[in-house]
Amino acid sequence: MTTSTGTFAEPAPSALLLLGRGxxxxxxRGVECVGALPAPGDPTLVERARAARAALGDRxxxxxxxxxxxxxxxxxxVTGDSFKLARExxxxxxxxxxxxxxxxxxxxxxxxxxxxxQQVVLPDLAAGCSMADMAAIDQVEDAWDVxxxxxxAQDTVPVTYMNSTAAIKAFTGRHDGTVCTxxxxxxxxxxxFDRVGGLDGRGKVLFMPDQHLGRxxxxxxxxxxxxxxxxxxxxxxxxxxxxxxxxxxxxxLWRGHCxxxxxxxxxxxxxxxxxxxxxTVLVHPECTHEVVTAADMVGSTxxxxxxxxxxxxxxxxxxxxxxxxxxxxxxxxxxxSVHYLDSTVCFCSTMNRxxxxxxxxxxxxxxxGRVPNRIVVDADDARWARVAxxxxxxxPGH
Ligand code: SF4
Numbered sequence: 001m002t003t004s005t006g007t008f009a010e011p012a013p014s015a016l017l018l019l020g021r022g023x024x025x026x027x028x029r030g031v032e033c034v035g036a037l038p039a040p041g042d043p044t045l046v047e048r049a050r051a052a053r054a055a056l057g058d059r060x061x062x063x064x065x066x067x068x069x070x071x072x073x074x075x076x077x078v079t080g081d082s083f084k085l086a087r088e089x090x091x092x093x094x095x096x097x098x099x100x101x102x103x104x105x106x107x108x109x110x111x112x113x114x115x116x117x118q119q120v121v122l123p124d125l126a127a128g129c130s131m132a133d134m135a136a137i138d139q140v141e142d143a144w145d146v147x148x149x150x151x152x153a154q155d156t157v158p159v160t161y162m163n164s165t166a167a168i169k170a171f172t173g174r175h176d177g178t179v180c181t182x183x184x185x186x187x188x189x190x191x192x193f194d195r196v197g198g199l200d201g202r203g204k205v206l207f208m209p210d211q212h213l214g215r216x217x218x219x220x221x222x223x224x225x226x227x228x229x230x231x232x233x234x235x236x237x238x239x240x241x242x243x244x245x246x247x248x249x250x251x252x253l254w255r256g257h258c259x260x261x262x263x264x265x266x267x268x269x270x271x272x273x274x275x276x277x278x279x280t281v282l283v284h285p286e287c288t289h290e291v292v293t294a295a296d297m298v299g300s301t302x303x304x305x306x307x308x309x310x311x312x313x314x315x316x317x318x319x320x321x322x323x324x325x326x327x328x329x330x331x332x333x334x335x336x337s338v339h340y341l342d343s344t345v346c347f348c349s350t351m352n353r354x355x356x357x358x359x360x361x362x363x364x365x366x367x368x369g370r371v372p373n374r375i376v377v378d379a380d381d382a383r384w385a386r387v388a389x390x391x392x393x394x395x396p397g398h
Contacts, residue, residue: 034372035365038357045356049075052363060366061095063088063110065102066301067322067351072101072359081301082106082162083181086113089120097121097366100375101354103129107375108166112382112389120375121366123358127350129163131286134256135209137167139234143254144175146238147206150246156204157192161185163258164209166377166385173384177206178391182285182300185213186221187395193250199223204249206232209256216285216292218251226289231255260348261286264320268342269294272318276339282307283320283341291320301325308333323347 038045053062053075063085064076073079078088085106089098090113098120100107104127111120147153158177160168169179176195180188189205196203199222207214211231218224228250232239235255239246246252264287272279281295282304292298297307304321311317313335319326320341330338365372377385 033358033361034370035361037361040355040357042357045360046071046074048360049356049363052360052367055367056097056363058094060097060099060363061089061092062099063101065106065351066305066325066328067348068101068354069324069352069356070328071356072354073328075359076101081181081183082109083183084302086110089114089118093118097371099123099359099362099366101359103127103132103350104375105129105132105163105165108377109162109169109385109389111375111377112166112169112385119371121362121371122354122373122375123362124353124355125373127353129350130259131161131163131209131256132165132168135160135164135168135234135254137165137171140168140171140208140254143206143232143234143239144171146232147246147252150243152204152246155196155202156206156252157195158206158208159185159188159192159214160208160388161210161213166381168208169385169388170381170383173386173388173391177388178395179385179388180392182213183302184392184395184397185217185285187397188392189217189222191391191395193222202250204252206252206254208254210258210286211253211255212257212262212288212292213285214251214253215289216287216298219289220292220298224250229253258286260322260346261320262288264288264291264341266290266294268320269318272339272341276316276318276337279316279318279337279339281318281320281341287320295320305329308336308338311336322351324351 062075062077064073064079066079066081086109089110093115098110098114098118100110100120100122104122107120107122147156158172158175160172160179162179162181172178178188192205193199193203215229219226230241230245230249231253233255261284269281282297283291283295285298308329316337318339318341323340324347326340362372
């Protein structure tokens with residue numbers, strides 16, 4: 001248990017299948033698929049996907065996250081960020097199967113927001129999210145005990161980013177908190193602070209699991225200072241913080257980050273400005289605070305897409321988000337000069353696990369009457385996560 005007295009917990013086993021277990025190299029190949037997973041080089045893959053998709057008709061609804069590969073996006077009925085996709089799924093009550101081309105926590109949200117009659121399927125169970133995995137429910141419950149011991153829990157509202165497990169969302173529901181997206185984090189934080197005396201009071205927010213989104217929102221949009229923020233490290237006794245630090249803090253940031261956005265640096269921003277005169281640097285708020293403050297514009301994936309749609313022809317842009325989306329935006333806007341903020345940053349490896357062979361295997365399995373990789377959230381967690389999600393939906397702007 002992580003307590004102020006000193007010992008700490010290993011994360012609880014994840015429902016998600018993690019790759020690379022121990023020294024077993026075979027475990028890194030991925031998750032076994034019942035039946036035969038088509039070979040990546042099979043020249044009939046596109047034709048097979050089309051045929052299976054047509055055979056399913058309105059019985060299936062295929063969702064594609066913006067960070068998915070082009071070969072998968074080509075078969076998506078709708079594309080979007082995680083929250084938009086979950087709402088799109090909820091708006092299709094007649095679809096028997098929701099095929100979620102994204103990562104595990106997104107499929108969980110879709111299961112929470114859809115009816116019991118609908119089945120949500122994730123084409124590859126190894127498609128997780130390193131950020132979501134950085135906050136296990138046991139660790140969060142232990143962290144709350146630390147806040148109780150420090151005498152600050154009653155003045156603290158938990159807020160979790162959509163990019164978290166259903167169990168963490170349920171935790172915020174049970175503790176009078178809410179969920180937020182990268183678009184509405186500032187609204188969710190104002191709501192949370194209002195519940196504990198307002199921004200000028202002494203109340204706090206426990207923000208999970210992305211420390212960067214929490215810090216960027218609090219400092220650049222709410223006017224709090226960097227000194228108001230502390231980082232709670234779940235692997236250190238007491239989160240690595242003193243009681244005094246916890247009492248003085250306004251934002252208690254979970255030590256988590258996105259493995260993709262966390263790699264951009266202020267050096268990348270300086271380099272692209274030197275290489276591309278007049279470039280506008282546009283980054284996602286999961287980037288570090290130094291990158292966000294060095295950039296010209298900051299916003300969610302939907303914001304980034306809209307900004308390029310509205311851009312003046314001939315202008316230059318450097319984008320700091322996942323590479324699949326940036327490449328697609330560059331192709332869609334030949335009149336713009338679109339650059340990736342750091343040429344060495346890779347794709348989101350877990351998003352990329354969903355490829356055409358997995359999609360074909362999933363669709364053909366459904367045609368054959370077999371539901372593969374169904375994602376089902378525990379009923380009690382689903383109930384409380386729904387409470388937290390509904391609180392978010394009730395925030396201004398929804
Ligand atoms: S891009 Fe980052 S936050 Fe999104 S799924 Fe990948 S690791 Fe998770």
